[in-house]
Amino acid sequence: MSDFLIDEFEDIEPYNPGEQPTDREYLKLNANESSFPPSPKVLEAIDKAQINKMNHYSDPYCMELRKAIGQHFGVGAEQVFVGNGADEVLSFCLMAFFRPGMKICFPDITYDFYRIYAKAYRLDYEQIPLNEDFTLDIEPYIMSDRDVIIANPNNPTGLALPVSEIERLVASRSDRMVIIDEAYVDFGNESVLPLVKKYSNLVVVYTFSKSRNMPGARIGFAISSEAIIRDMNNIKFAFNPFNLSSLAIAGGCAAVGDEEYFRFCVDSVIRERAYVEDKLRRMGYEVIPTTTNFVFFKATGIPAGRLCEKLKDQGILVRHYNDEKIKDYIRMTIGTHAEMCRVLNEMEKIEKGFASDVENA
Amino acid sequence: MSDFLIDEFEDIEPYNPGEQPTDREYLKLNANESSFPPSPKVLEAIDKAQINKMNHYSDPYCMELRKAIGQHFGVGAEQVFVGNGADEVLSFCLMAFFRPGMKICFPDITYDFYRIYAKAYRLDYEQIPLNEDFTLDIEPYIMSDRDVIIANPNNPTGLALPVSEIERLVASRSDRMVIIDEAYVDFGNESVLPLVKKYSNLVVVYTFSKSRNMPGARIGFAISSEAIIRDMNNIKFAFNPFNLSSLAIAGGCAAVGDEEYFRFCVDSVIRERAYVEDKLRRMGYEVIPTTTNFVFFKATGIPAGRLCEKLKDQGILVRHYNDEKIKDYIRMTIGTHAEMCRVLNEMEKIEKGFASDVENA
Numbered sequence: 001m002s003d004f005l006i007d008e009f010e011d012i013e014p015y016n017p018g019e020q021p022t023d024r025e026y027l028k029l030n031a032n033e034s035s036f037p038p039s040p041k042v043l044e045a046i047d048k049a050q051i052n053k054m055n056h057y058s059d060p061y062c063m064e065l066r067k068a069i070g071q072h073f074g075v076g077a078e079q080v081f082v083g084n085g086a087d088e089v090l091s092f093c094l095m096a097f098f099r100p101g102m103k104i105c106f107p108d109i110t111y112d113f114y115r116i117y118a119k120a121y122r123l124d125y126e127q128i129p130l131n132e133d134f135t136l137d138i139e140p141y142i143m144s145d146r147d148v149i150i151a152n153p154n155n156p157t158g159l160a161l162p163v164s165e166i167e168r169l170v171a172s173r174s175d176r177m178v179i180i181d182e183a184y185v186d187f188g189n190e191s192v193l194p195l196v197k198k199y200s201n202l203v204v205v206y207t208f209s210k211s212r213n214m215p216g217a218r219i220g221f222a223i224s225s226e227a228i229i230r231d232m233n234n235i236k237f238a239f240n241p242f243n244l245s246s247l248a249i250a251g252g253c254a255a256v257g258d259e260e261y262f263r264f265c266v267d268s269v270i271r272e273r274a275y276v277e278d279k280l281r282r283m284g285y286e287v288i289p290t291t292t293n294f295v296f297f298k299a300t301g302i303p304a305g306r307l308c309e310k311l312k313d314q315g316i317l318v319r320h321y322n323d324e325k326i327k328d329y330i331r332m333t334i335g336t337h338a339e340m341c342r343v344l345n346e347m348e349k350i351e352k353g354f355a356s357d358v359e360n361a
Numbered sequence: 362m363s364d365f366l367i368d369e370f371e372d373i374e375p376y377n378p379g380e381q382p383t384d385r386e387y388l389k390l391n392a393n394e395s396s397f398p399p400s401p402k403v404l405e406a407i408d409k410a411q412i413n414k415m416n417h418y419s420d421p422y423c424m425e426l427r428k429a430i431g432q433h434f435g436v437g438a439e440q441v442f443v444g445n446g447a448d449e450v451l452s453f454c455l456m457a458f459f460r461p462g463m464k465i466c467f468p469d470i471t472y473d474f475y476r477i478y479a480k481a482y483r484l485d486y487e488q489i490p491l492n493e494d495f496t497l498d499i500e501p502y503i504m505s506d507r508d509v510i511i512a513n514p515n516n517p518t519g520l521a522l523p524v525s526e527i528e529r530l531v532a533s534r535s536d537r538m539v540i541i542d543e544a545y546v547d548f549g550n551e552s553v554l555p556l557v558k559k560y561s562n563l564v565v566v567y568t569f570s571k572s573r574n575m576p577g578a579r580i581g582f583a584i585s586s587e588a589i590i591r592d593m594n595n596i597k598f599a600f601n602p603f604n605l606s607s608l609a610i611a612g613g614c615a616a617v618g619d620e621e622y623f624r625f626c627v628d629s630v631i632r633e634r635a636y637v638e639d640k641l642r643r644m645g646y647e648v649i650p651t652t653t654n655f656v657f658f659k660a661t662g663i664p665a666g667r668l669c670e671k672l673k674d675q676g677i678l679v680r681h682y683n684d685e686k687i688k689d690y691i692r693m694t695i696g697t698h699a700e701m702c703r704v705l706n707e708m709e710k711i712e713k714g715f716a717s718d719v720e721n722a
Contacts, residue, residue, distance in 0.1 A: 002561070002588035004458040004538050014598030017421050028417070037413035046608070051407050052398040054577035054612075056389070057570070060378050084445050088601045097365040120599040177365050200363070209418070216415035216607035227363035237375030238481040240449045246577035247407070247608050251415075 008122060015116045018319060021312075029333040029343060030317040032155075032184075032294050034213035036268070038251065039261040042214070045254035046247050058246040060237070065244070068253045069221055073193060079223055081232045082252070084243045086183060086207035086220030087113060090149075093203060093222065094121050096235040097177055103146040107136060109326055111155045111181065130157070130325075134288060134296075138165045142172045151181040153189055156319065156331040158290030160189045167192070170199045179203045184292035186211035186266055187273075193223060200225040210293055211266050212255045219244070219252045269293045273334045279344055283351070294333045302354040304328050310350045316343050369483060376477045379680060382673075390694040390704060391678040393516075393545075393655050395574035397629070399612065400622040403575070406615035407608050419607040421598070426605070429614045430582055434554060440584055442593045443613070445604045447544060447568035447581030448474060451510075454564060454583065455482050457596040458538055464507040468497055470687055472516045472542065491518070491686075495649060495657075499526045503533045512542040514550055517680065517692040519651030521550045528553070531560045540564045545653035547572035547627055548634075554584060561586040571654055572627055573616045580605070580613045630654045634695045640705055644712070655694045663715040665691050671711045677704050
């Protein structure tokens with residue numbers, strides 16, 4: 001720590017992006033990345049001419065991308081905010097609408113970034129416990145006077161709330177801001193987006209990192225009322241006006257325009273996910289029903305942490321959390337069929353080895 | 362404004378990125394962009410394989426780029442912070458080291474972003490007047506108890522301080538943070554970088570947007586003490602960990618590695634600048650001596666605002682400021698020789714037309 005860091009940040013907790021070891025090539029099933037490359041249209045869009053044009057500033061208004069996204073989702077560009085990843089979108093959102101000490105709540109088990117942000121922005125935050133089965137009871141959120149962030153579907157559980165439940169929350173107080181993070185919505189869930197037309201206290205956050213296969217491009221966006229989006233853009237223009245590169249804008253436009261490839265990738269994940277869920281259950285794991293591009297399951301033979309380590313020894317990364325409530329669980333990204341066969345096969349071998357170790361002990 | 366915007370931001374002032382009209386093709390000499398494309402090595406680096414790899418997250422530590430920059434500047438990667446443009450670098454720097462009410466100062470005529478940031482972060486800021494001839498007197502900064510941001514060379518004046526003057530400022534108080542923005546340093550100035558080894562209160566900010574011809578890529582960086590860089594990285598990891606795209610990282614590494622092309626572009630600008638300065642003086646303009654990729658000159662015949670408008674009518678954009686102290690001046694980017702001949706020729710025609718209008722009046 002330098003002598004210059006302000007006291008408020010002395011105990012700042014940086015987000016832990018999950019392990020990214022570089023000692024060997026790993027099959028990465030720990031970050032919910034896609035096993036499909038970006039759309040071929042993205043490759044076409046980021047051509048030599050586009051790269052050569054980087055000697056000009058990117059459009060700080062990002063109008064082309066906001067229009068493309070707006071058109072796709074049936075809203076005007078004035079209702080679309082784009083950011084350097086959904087993380088930046090959330091960050092600008094909290095910056096614009098929350099001052100230190102303001103009250104917010106989110107589930108105790110969810111995307112860890114909400115807690116990191118709440119701490120960094122010094123908000124008064126409450127983590128509302130999920131039910132024992134990891135389902136989310138909307139009642140305590142409705143009863144609370146706090147603003148709310150909910151990932152729907154939730155991460156790492158993979159469970160989703162129906163839109164009707166979220167509407168009850170949004171409708172409960174018009175002065176409550178409700179931020180719904182739909183990073184994983186496209187893998188078989190209904191979006192709350194139509195509610196934006198009806199309520200002016202709802203912010204829906206999306207990302208190109210999951211169903212659009214482009215986490216490396218850093219593109220996220222929010223859709224909300226024109227007034228909220230205008231505020232977020234004003235904040236952006238005061239803190240980092242040129243937040244998207246010209247390549248991100250061009251690639252984003254191409255990706256959002258390729259509905260066919262998007263459907264192909266999403267459908268492939270959904271199909272493979274059904275296979276993996278079924279197989280895991282047959283292997284004796286307790287699998288939380290998922291509507292995302294990952295699966296969350298309880299280790300039953302070998303402890304989750306050990307299984308995770310042993311998979312790493314075999315060159316496969318999955319995600320394990322030390323949090324007491326989910327320490328018996330593993331989150332694993334749905335990859336290609338070949339990748340899934342490989343990991344499931346390794347898991348069978350590890351479980352067998354563990355069982356015979358236990359017998360011989 | 363929405364009902365949710367916090368009061369502190371009610372009067373937030375977004376940065377004005379300068380006009381970007383789209384009604385026709387313009388020769389843009391208003392944003393100090395390069396007329397050269399990025400290095401051919403950047404084109405090679407952002408190839409199909411690299412674009413296809415965007416289905417993986419970019420490295421949040423940006424180690425490859427930090428190492429490449431560190432190697433180029435003779436410091437370790439631990440002394441390099443990279444951001445999504447120098448604006449984000451400055452933003453994280455102010456966020457980490459300044460709380461609302463803290464004292465900072467900068468010149469009254471300089472990159473307008475410092476003021477925008479200072480307001481947005483609610484700092485107690487003082488704008489110290491430049492001398493009448495736009496030179497910067499370092500004494501009031503040394504005498505002040507405030508932290509300091511100085512663009513060196515300054516923008517829009519193009520004037521630079523010698524390193525010895527900045528060293529006096531940095532050495533004057535070890536508890537004063539001095540941020541030197543060297544966006545334009547490469548066009549014929551000495552960098553203060555060697556001082557980083559000697560003083561732990563100096564932050565030097567750079568950009569790939571000027572001498573590396575890549576404003577569209579959004580890459581900026583800071584070099585400072587390991588402790589300061591660690592703090593900035595911790596802040597980044599709490600507010601936007603994956604702030605550089607994988608294409609920006611790959612392109613940035615390629616650009617910083619191509620010293621030959623860098624020298625070619627910079628030398629071309631310096632050569633053309635000499636021609637333009639000379640020509641403008643012959644045309645009767647008062648030209649501030651510049652060591653940047655732009656020229657700042659006083660309109661003598663037709664008023665600066667009118668000249669600017671008339672050039673726009675001819676499809677050429679230059680930058681004019683409404684600020685009382687510099688309202689008679691124009692800032693014009695140094696482009697290719699053909700571009701400079703075109704603009705100088707148009708200016709001659711406009712001045713002649715104006716002179717005959719005045720005579721006939």
